[in-house]
Amino acid sequence: MKKYSNGTNDSQVPNILSQGTRLTGKIESDGDVRIDGWMSGTIIAKGKVVIGEKGHVDGEITCHKADISGEVKATLTVQELTLLKASSKFTGDIVTKKISIEPGALFTGSCTMEKTGSTDVNERQKKGQKKPA
DSSP states (O other), rough: OOOOOOOOOOOOOOOOOOOOOEEEEEEESSEEOOOOOOOEEEESSSEEEOOOOOOOEEEEEEESSSESSEEEEEEEEEEEEEEETTOEEEEEEEEEEEEEEEETTEEEEEEOOSSOHHHHHHHHHHHOOOOOO
């Protein structure tokens, strides 16, 4: 069985929004989240957020790691690695520590790479402040 990363319990099964399911609202998780359906709202996860090829998210995502294969229109804040796979269509703003964009991925928006990708990043975004020199 695959182990999932969430920082506290590596064997926890991820929360999954399956294909054919629509959700409007907010997901908060201490672990991983996988979206294969359609979601409008906010995702806050201490683990990894995976948007599958058929997944669609419109809103905000805050997580430790992100792996995007589907369509996302969002503000994305990631503490570590953001991966935009070849099948992904991302529109919005990304704040991350590291980013990998595969050939074929569509990315429209802005990307700010921070050393920490921490809560300080979120606070600067809300206040409209720029990165310190």
